[in-house]
Amino acid sequence: xxxxxxxxxxxxxxxxxxxxxxxxxxxxxxxxxxxxxxxxxxxxxxxxxxxxxxxxxxxxxxxxxxxxxxxxxxxxxxxxxxxxxxxxxxxxxxxxxxxxxxxxxxxxxxxxxxxxxxxxxxxxxxxxxxxxxxxxxxxxxxxxxxxxxxxxxxxxxxxxxxxxxxxxxxxxxxxxxxxxxxxxxxxxxxxxxxxxxxxxxxxxxxxxxxxxxxxxxxxxxxxxxxxxxxxxxxxxxxxxxxxxxxxxxxxxxxxxxxxxxxxxxxxxxxxxxxxxxxxxxxxxxxxxxxxxxxxxxxxxxxxxxxxxxxxxxxxxxxxxxxxxxxxxxxxxxxxxxxxxxxxxxxxxxxx
Amino acid sequence: xxxxxxxxxxxxxxxxxxxxxxxxxxxxxxxxxxxxxxxxxxxxxxxxxxxxxxxxxxxxxxxxxxxxxxxxxxxxxxxxxxxxxxxxxxxxxxxxxxxxxxxxxxxxxxxxxxxxxxxxxxxxxxxxxxxxxxxxxxxxxxxxxxxxxxxxxxxxxxxxxxxxxxxxxxxxxxxxxxxxxxxxxxxx
Numbered sequence: 001x002x003x004x005x006x007x008x009x010x011x012x013x014x015x016x017x018x019x020x021x022x023x024x025x026x027x028x029x030x031x032x033x034x035x036x037x038x039x040x041x042x043x044x045x046x047x048x049x050x051x052x053x054x055x056x057x058x059x060x061x062x063x064x065x066x067x068x069x070x071x072x073x074x075x076x077x078x079x080x081x082x083x084x085x086x087x088x089x090x091x092x093x094x095x096x097x098x099x100x101x102x103x104x105x106x107x108x109x110x111x112x113x114x115x116x117x118x119x120x121x122x123x124x125x126x127x128x129x130x131x132x133x134x135x136x137x138x139x140x141x142x143x144x145x146x147x148x149x150x151x152x153x154x155x156x157x158x159x160x161x162x163x164x165x166x167x168x169x170x171x172x173x174x175x176x177x178x179x180x181x182x183x184x185x186x187x188x189x190x191x192x193x194x195x196x197x198x199x200x201x202x203x204x205x206x207x208x209x210x211x212x213x214x215x216x217x218x219x220x221x222x223x224x225x226x227x228x229x230x231x232x233x234x235x236x237x238x239x240x241x242x243x244x245x246x247x248x249x250x251x252x253x254x255x256x257x258x259x260x261x262x263x264x265x266x267x268x269x270x271x272x273x274x275x276x277x278x279x280x281x282x283x284x285x286x287x288x289x290x291x292x293x294x295x296x297x298x299x300x301x302x303x304x305x306x307x308x309x310x311x312x313x314x315x316x317x318x319x320x321x322x323x324x325x326x327x328x329x330x331x332x333x334x335x336x337x338x339x340x341x342x343x344x345x346x347x348x349x350x351x
Numbered sequence: 352x353x354x355x356x357x358x359x360x361x362x363x364x365x366x367x368x369x370x371x372x373x374x375x376x377x378x379x380x381x382x383x384x385x386x387x388x389x390x391x392x393x394x395x396x397x398x399x400x401x402x403x404x405x406x407x408x409x410x411x412x413x414x415x416x417x418x419x420x421x422x423x424x425x426x427x428x429x430x431x432x433x434x435x436x437x438x439x440x441x442x443x444x445x446x447x448x449x450x451x452x453x454x455x456x457x458x459x460x461x462x463x464x465x466x467x468x469x470x471x472x473x474x475x476x477x478x479x480x481x482x483x484x485x486x487x488x489x490x491x492x493x494x495x496x497x498x499x500x501x502x503x504x505x506x507x508x509x510x511x512x513x514x515x516x517x518x519x520x521x522x523x524x525x526x527x528x529x530x531x532x533x534x535x536x537x538x539x
Contacts, residue, residue, distance in 0.1 A: 127402045137400060258539035274405045274419060275447075279537045 011350035015055025020068025051338035057090035062129035079113035091122030115180035122189030194225035201229025248318030268323025359439035399444035451484035458490035
């Protein structure tokens with residue numbers, strides 16, 4: 001775990017991620033400007049850092065209702081504005097970028113932050129960016145696998161000789177600058193299915209697992225598949241970190257949390273995914289056995305501890321800002337995490 | 352209420368003839384609703400390549416959006432090679448796995464022979480069930496002999512279409528109320 005900067009003696013790491021979505025607040029119908037949204041993301045990261053959270057990440061989506069297409073640029077600002085928190089992507093769409101440029105960007109963010117950068121590489125759930133950036137959707141899988149592999153090789157080797165199908169060959173190339181600790185922690189983004197998790201496992205790569213909703217039990221199968229594949233690939237699963245990422249919202253009571261968050265998730269999903277989020281599913285999210293962390297602080301503590309017991313994961317990453325959640329609510333959530341949730345979670349998960 | 356009358360084939364004329372009557376019946380019975388006649392023969396729809404349904408553009412994007420925005424769909428289909436046409440299956444493949452969730456879906460089948468009567472029962476309903484449609488169980492089956500010069504000649508067929516439209520509309524209204532009642536049960 002050490003090579004990935006994870007110290008299990010301190011307990012489960014707690015982080016925040018944003019997809020960088022830029023949606024109206026359904027309670028008011030108003031949408032802030034892209035400029036304000038980006039400034040608030042940087043401010044959100046500062047609050048998380050000051051509150052002692054471990055991790056903050058920003059996603060890359062090239063479509064309507066998003067503002068952080070240039071997520072590495074936003075992360076550079078986050079790196080400069082924060083002191084201790086790890087800064088990362090969630091995710092970088094490696095399929096449609098040049099791994100050399102991505103590595104240059106993230107090692108630069110790493111140097112700006114003083115060695116706090118990480119990279120989570122995904123392949124996009126939407127495909128508009130293939131047209132936008134000039135790639136063929138037929139190469140969806142192959143582009144991801146080849147470029148992710150190249151990215152990892154660049155991380156491992158200061159001088160690289162490489163050839164593949166989707167990029168010009170590299171001959172004894174030096175990709176600079178190098179990150180502060182020599183290497184960046186690079187994670188594979190997994191959408192929650194065991195098939196995808198197994199690919200991360202076979203390659204011995206840390207897994208960043210995103211989930212919308214559903215029982216913890218169901219995602220346990222994905223975590224198991226990942227660890228079994230890692231063992232089959234000759235890696236020690238005990239040395240490979242797992243991060244889980246999903247919806248989070250805390251309020252005084254579970255009822256209040258559901259009331260405040262539901263319109264954001266429902267309306268946000270309608271705009272970005274074409275359909276809303278069923279109330280029935282959202283209501284089940286309040287159950288301790290559900291993977292969604294929405295509820296009162298006490299309920300959320302119980303949920304996270306239960307998830308930790310089942311998954312044995314190293315990092316939990318909360319998505320709080322989806323669907324135009326106003327900034328004062330984000331501030332309030334960070335406060336609740338820092339004062340009520342984090343101390344309990346750390347106390348009970350520290351090894 | 353947003354109702355789509357779908358003519359699911361690029362070949363032949365019987366299904367379109369029946370769906371023209373179906374759309375007119377919908378308009379007559381539901382004057383306050385938006386009725387869209389969607390004939391796949393009029394659009395250049397690409398084959399599904401697995402992308403998110405919002406990522407299709409052009410004619411394909413229009414057809415997919417029209418289907419997704421419907422509260423109810425009456426699917427008109429011919430029978431080709433003892434099955435539904437590829438154009439109709441492709442439309443299903445363009446939609447999300449549970450793309451008919453929260454929608455009432457009913458069926459109208461045209462065929463050259465009565466031997467094809469169970470095709471909808473055995474091949475179309477399982478797809479609609481998988482895609483979470485609220486299926487109107489009874490369907491209208493129309494044979495070749497009921498058409499003459501692109502008109503339906505049999506009043507019994509017209510009566511059956513009118514009843515299918517009525518059942519579809521009534522069930523859509525009830526389904527909306529069920530959904531509202533269920534949502535109201537939650538205090539958020």
